[in-house]
Amino acid sequence: xxxxxxxxxxxxxxxxxxxxxxxxxxxxxxxxxxxxxxxxxxxxxxxxxxxxxxxxxxxxxxxxxxxxxxxxxxxxxxxxxxxxxxxxxxxxxxxxxxxxxxxxxxxxxxxxxxxxxxxxxxxxxxxxxxxxxxxxxxxxxxxxxxxxxxxxxxxxxxxxxxxxxxxxxxxxxxxxxxxxxxxxxxxxxxxxxxxxxxxxxx
Amino acid sequence: xxxxxxxxxxxxxxxxxxxxxxxxxxxxxxxxxxxxxxxxxxxxxxxxxxxxxxxxxxxxxxxxxxxxxxxxxxxxxxxxxxxxxxxxxxxxxxxxxxxxxxxxxxxxxxxxxxxxxxxxxxxxxxxxxxxxxxxxxxxxxxxxxxxxxxxxxxxxxxxxxxxxxxxxxxxxxxxxxxxxxxxxxxxxxxxxxxxxxxxxxxxxxxxxxxxxxxxxxxxxxxxxxxxxxxxxxxxxxxxxxxxxxxxxxxxxxxx
Numbered sequence: 157x158x159x160x161x162x163x164x165x166x167x168x169x170x171x172x173x174x175x176x177x178x179x180x181x182x183x184x185x186x187x188x189x190x191x192x193x194x195x196x197x198x199x200x201x202x203x204x205x206x207x208x209x210x211x212x213x214x215x216x217x218x219x220x221x222x223x224x225x226x227x228x229x230x231x232x233x234x235x236x237x238x239x240x241x242x243x244x245x246x247x248x249x250x251x252x253x254x255x256x257x258x259x260x261x262x263x264x265x266x267x268x269x270x271x272x273x274x275x276x277x278x279x280x281x282x283x284x285x286x287x288x289x290x291x292x293x294x295x296x297x298x299x300x301x302x303x304x305x306x307x308x309x310x311x312x313x314x315x316x317x318x319x320x321x322x323x324x325x326x327x328x329x330x331x332x333x334x335x336x337x338x339x340x341x342x343x344x345x346x347x348x349x350x351x352x353x354x355x356x357x358x
Numbered sequence: 359x360x361x362x363x364x365x366x367x368x369x370x371x372x373x374x375x376x377x378x379x380x381x382x383x384x385x386x387x388x389x390x391x392x393x394x395x396x397x398x399x400x401x402x403x404x405x406x407x408x409x410x411x412x413x414x415x416x417x418x419x420x421x422x423x424x425x426x427x428x429x430x431x432x433x434x435x436x437x438x439x440x441x442x443x444x445x446x447x448x449x450x451x452x453x454x455x456x457x458x459x460x461x462x463x464x465x466x467x468x469x470x471x472x473x474x475x476x477x478x479x480x481x482x483x484x485x486x487x488x489x490x491x492x493x494x495x496x497x498x499x500x501x502x503x504x505x506x507x508x509x510x511x512x513x514x515x516x517x518x519x520x521x522x523x524x525x526x527x528x529x530x531x532x533x534x535x536x537x538x539x540x541x542x543x544x545x546x547x548x549x550x551x552x553x554x555x556x557x558x559x560x561x562x563x564x565x566x567x568x569x570x571x572x573x574x575x576x577x578x579x580x581x582x583x584x585x586x587x588x589x590x591x592x593x594x595x596x597x598x599x600x601x602x603x604x605x606x607x608x609x610x611x612x613x
Contacts, residue, residue, distance in 0.1 A: 170455055175433065203457075204480045267555075272482040272526045274557050275580065276362040276404055276610045296362055296610040298435060300457070300482040302526075317359045340435045340457065342399075342612055 157356060160186035160195035162222070162238075164202070164212030172201045172235065175339040179350050189221035197356045198225055201339075202237025206262070206303070207249035209237050219255065226257055231330045233352045239326060239333030240305055248303050257331055260306045269319035272302045277316050277336075279324040285313035287325055287332055287351045295344045297324070297336035304335060360608040363574050364404035364581035365595055366559060367588045369394055369428070371440075372412045374420050378586050379537065388589045391424050396431040398588065401595040402612040403434060407460070407529075407583060410440030411504070422454045429455025437485055437529075445474045452479060460529055462487040463502040466509050466516070469523055476524025485559075486525035488513055490546065491533045498532075498546055505533040513546075514553045521554045528558045529583065535563025537586075542569055544577035551578040559583050567593070567601045574607050 159176055161169055163185040173183045176199070186192050200222070202209050213219045225232060234242050241254045246262035254262070265271045276296035281288065297316075304322035307315040316324035316335065326333040332352060338345035369376045369391050376394055377385040388394070395406055408428055410421040418441075425438050438451045439460030448459040459479070465471050465486060475484045489505050490498040490513040498513035509516075517528050530550055532543035540563050547560040557580035560573045564584035573579045587593050603609045 168452060168455070168457060171429065171432075171457075174430065203483065204478070270555055270557055270580070272480075272556065273361070274482060274527060275364055278359045280359055300435070300526075302481060318361065337435075340433065342433050344612075346433065 157196055157353060157358070158182045158184060159197045159199055159353070160184050160191050162192065162198060162200045162213075162218060163187050164209055164216065164218065168203060169201065171339045172199060175346060175349055176353070179346065179353055181353055186218070187216055189217050192218060192221040192225050193228075195225070195230060197353070198222070198230055198232045199235065200232060200238035200241065201235040202241060204237065205248065206237065206240060206246040206254075207252050209241055210249065210252050210254065213241075222255055226331065229330045231352070231356045232332065234333035235339070236301060236335060236337055239323065239335050240303060242326070242331065242333055243305050246303060258305075258309055258311050258326070258328075260309060262303050262305050264303055265322075266319035272300060273318040274300050277318065279314040279316050281314045282312050285325055286327060286355050287334065287348050288314060289351050291344055291347055296341070297334075297338070297344060298340045299336045301335060362404070362608045362610045363579070363602070364559075365570070365599060365609070366405045366407055366581055366583040367394075367398045367403050367595065368407040368409060368561070368583050368585040370409050370411045370585055371421065371424055372410075373417060374424055376589065377411065378589065388586075392427040392431050394589065395428040398595060399432050399434055402599055402610070403595050404581070404610060405435045405437065406432060407437045408456075409438075409460070422450060425451060425454040425456055439485070439487065444471070445478060448475045448479065452483065458483045458485050458527070460485040460487045462489065465520065466500065466502050466511065469519065472520050472523040472525050476526070481524050481526035481556075484525050485527045485529050486517065486520040487529040487531070488517055489531045489533050492543070492546070496545070496549065498549075501533060505536075514550055517550050517554050521556050525556065527556055528554055530558055530560055532562035536561075538563055539565035541565065542573040542577055542579070542582065544572055547573055547577035547579045551580070557581060567598055570598060571602060571605055571607065574602070
């Protein structure tokens with residue numbers, strides 16, 4: 157299977173590539189729209205600042221191809237900032253719209269907890285989840301973020317709690333996203349990626 | 359749902375080898391960084407830190423190669439640093455496969471380095487390393503250049519400034535305790551953890567399992583880092599984590 161990993165210019169791609177390749181996937185760094193539109197599956201990884209991410213997608217004309225991929229049913233997995241970018245807006249970059257696949261605004265984590273939320277945390281399931289198949293309820297995932305998507309939409313498969321409940325795993329039709337880093341979450345994270353690959357129609 | 363406390367092995371690297379400073383002897387070879395990284399990844403380490411202790415310009419290429427070799431072995435986060443002076447130094451370390459970069463001496467000289475790194479890569483990728491010596495019952499001073507130079511900076515104030523500039527974690531090393539095997543300085547970590555709104559990684563002095571228990575219970579540390587304790591293989595990370603879980607510390611146990 158060939159997976160397009162969206163290269164918007166700032167992400168740490170080798171670890172995501174390595175994790176997918178270990179599972180038998182062929183990976184390609186997508187820097188041109190047609191690479192996304194013709195992919196069997198798309199992974200949208202992201203670290204850093206929301207505005208740099210959105211700008212990086214625009215500069216490479218990748219925003220509309222991600223919308224087309226979404227509309228044509230290509231499975232897309234957003235990781236960390238890649239999940240956040242699937243929402244309409246982020247408090248981190250007011251006035252710079254995200255992809256808008258889901259309604260709502262990404263918000264800064266509250267002041268009464270340590271931020272960034274860094275480390276291994278657990279999640280609480282809200283509906284049956286393809287990405288979490290075979291993973292124990294008390295498993296840990298590695299998080300590293302200061303902003304988070306709301307935990308109350310229909311797309312929520314699991315929430316994490318750090319001051320507030322927030323979107324940890326989202327799934328709706330061909331869209332999926334995880335706020336944690338599966339490529340940094342040991343064997344548990346590898347299982348999440350395997351589950352995503354197994355959801356891709358052959 | 360509980361955020362787990364982290365156990366972090368540290369590899370001090372010189373010329374591509376893991377080393378340990380030994381009194382009167384200089385450096386002792388402790389093995390290959392990639393081999394040790396693979397072992398710790400398997401044993402259940404929550405993260406790995408790699409520090410270039412030579413930190414010379416000549417050794418920079420070798421260190422980046424070490425980061426690449428180590429990163430290939432891991433499916434956990436990697437922090438790298440030692441001798442990071444510029445935004446470009448930080449970028450090269452992250453490009454080589456590290457998830458976070460740690461800064462110390464250069465950040466004291468030019469605190470803007472923290473802001474630059476944080477704006478470019480995000481606070482979650484910037485770890486301020488603070489090496490301190492105790493100067494009073496409740497006061498500590500920050501040192502640079504591996505503990506050789508006093509800065510005149512109060513450790514708590516410096517940590518708070520670094521966080522306001524965008525540091526996402528504090529790696530706090532007690533020079534007094536480092537290499538003594540007399541336990542972490544729990545007063546120190548408790549003080550800094552109460553001062554800054556970011557995670558604090560305690561370092562320096564770890565010898566046995568009780569030291570780790572203390573630094574989480576009394577020291578309020580979010581993570582504990584150690585080097586030679588783990589290299590010598592007398593204490594496996596898996597056994598340490600089991601010990602801590604049995605005593606009620608939230609810890610991730612891997613299969």
